[in-house]
Amino acid sequence: MPVTLKELAARANVHPSTISRVANNDPGLRIASATRSRIEALLRETGYRPNGIARGLKMRQTNVLAVVIPDVTNPFFAALFRGVEDAAAPRGFNVLLCNTDGLPERQRSHLESLQARRVDGVIVASSFLKDPSVRELREQKGPYVLVNRFSDEGEDPFVGSDDLLGGQLATAHLIELGHTRIGHLAGKSTVSTGMLRRRGYLAAHTAAGLPVDPGLTVEAGYTEESGAVATRRLLSVDDPPTALFAVTDMVALGAAEVARQMGFRIPEDLAIVGYNDIPLASRVSPGITTMHVPIHEFGSVAARLLLDQIENDEPTRRRVRFTPDLIVRESTVAGAASSQRSRRLNFSAE
Amino acid sequence: MPVTLKELAARANVHPSTISRVANNDPGLRIASATRSRIEALLRETGYRPNGIARGLKMRQTNVLAVVIPDVTNPFFAALFRGVEDAAAPRGFNVLLCNTDGLPERQRSHLESLQARRVDGVIVASSFLKDPSVRELREQKGPYVLVNRFSDEGEDPFVGSDDLLGGQLATAHLIELGHTRIGHLAGKSTVSTGMLRRRGYLAAHTAAGLPVDPGLTVEAGYTEESGAVATRRLLSVDDPPTALFAVTDMVALGAAEVARQMGFRIPEDLAIVGYNDIPLASRVSPGITTMHVPIHEFGSVAARLLLDQIENDEPTRRRVRFTPDLIVRESTVAGAASSQRSRRLNFSAE
């Protein structure tokens, strides 16, 4: 059992409050230097660390943040989390990680538990456009930041990419390559990234004066498996698309695998563009052309937004939106990304 | 500000303790049914949730676990963490995630902070053979479990694989394929996995009556980059090895990339075996032959060990060791794992 203030006080023959003040380096503290050094010696000797629970109760601050994501084994969210922790740890915060598997019910129960725990702030990267649990966050007035996906029912603090533009750029790239029948492996229409990237896909067609075949858009969700299933459907029709824009890299990966199994050569028979530029995208073969977004920064910026809210004790409305960059690899242009890959993995001998 | 017991007590004209008893469904509680229903209505109406901090202070239990790992963006540790959370969440525990980047100093500071926070248990997957911070854990008598890597300075609760056997099986596989000059991209000798897998590598040679060239073993650490650097060194000598046993899949991946850059064909010129069977290993091309270990189970078993300790309030000494399985893929046998890959990714159309 760790040592408490009271015990130290007994050993030093002073009142607990005095120990507390010395331990916390209370600036306006007037104390005899003899007493001070006696206490400081005791603190060092016992390695006293204030009980964070008691401290949290009194100070109404736990120094804990929470990150709510669908699944940390998805490299996108793993990188996001690192961004959060890298920003939070130096400021003395620990971070709870909650996986929802995309289930609103698990998200709700996690959020409820986090609230009971009185975490100082929550980062949610698994929200829906209409999201009851985000609504609750909004009403509770506790610090929170939405990442990657936002909710359109209110003005929440947000960090993410310009998904409309990203969808447009990705699709425009395929159009420039001469494709006219471009399929879309869409995200869910209930999720901001799904909705916006799809709108970008449509906008690119409009801008190019290209007709859109609604039959070429299929909701593929966000996992590799669902991407694979959707692709199989899309490629089984009479007049299959010659290119695919997938809502995420994971979906693109599932698509590439299935396409290959079905005998399509990539990119000759089927070009594929993903989104997010997860590390995997550059290392599979062929490398996946994708929209690069600063995933780690998503996390660190969100954490900073949160920490600033906590320290200033006032909510923010800031919405940070990064502009995605097209990264061309072999999944759309044969031989294109070889320079990319070698750059990424060109380790020096020392 | 969430509602407190005291406020509810005032509204219900009862003492806070009565509310607490009703809310907690105190079994031996004698209460007038009128009072009970009045209170229950109030609880529902306000959605009262006890303050976890205050509760933790009184109960001396936070219902928080912590996982300390080198880096969650490494898929091995991401899967490990999921295992922990999947076992902990149903039992009402949240999980803190701490990344150390393999730095003992960061591990120490994290562990210190976790102790101050009074987390109920700690899972450490980043320990060294001689590890001062593990020694502290051991002395503090708080629940903890070591995962994947152990420390040899004491009998700690542990979950991991039989690394000696694993190293032996991996190397024996290469020997059976006819290789006689087998390189080893070793882990650090200060880490149990590094030491044991290397001993397995040696044991396999001995068992086969094969001489060991010490020049073919080089310490490669655990990252892809360090694996690449080490491989470049190993392949630059006059008489390079024809096969490589890498301490982890990440290291094997770095090796494969560099080998290819240097003009080696895999597996014809250079066969490669990894360890852990991370998802990446089966999806790169060529697929990496590797020792399969149940990563998710590492996490869930460790969590269960921890939770049992917490509930029974007594430490355990249990050491769980899984037997690793050889998975043969194209990095050692051309065309071998095509069945593997398609099995893994053979999505049904529905």
Add this chain to the structure above:
DNA sequence: TGCCGATGAACAAACGATTGCGCTAGCCTA
């Protein structure tokens, strides 16, 4: 009528820390 036992709920002491305020000496000053 008087006493006893149950019943229903209040009391109060923790848990360990923080912090505004008050109290006691001692010394200086007028």
Add this chain to the structure above:
DNA sequence: TAGGCTAGCGCAATCGTTTGTTCATCGGCA
């Protein structure tokens, strides 16, 4: 020598729960 100032600490409330104990009330029974 009285009054005041200040240095150096102690006091006690507080954060929100939990839980063993006590207290009041009422009904029943002799």
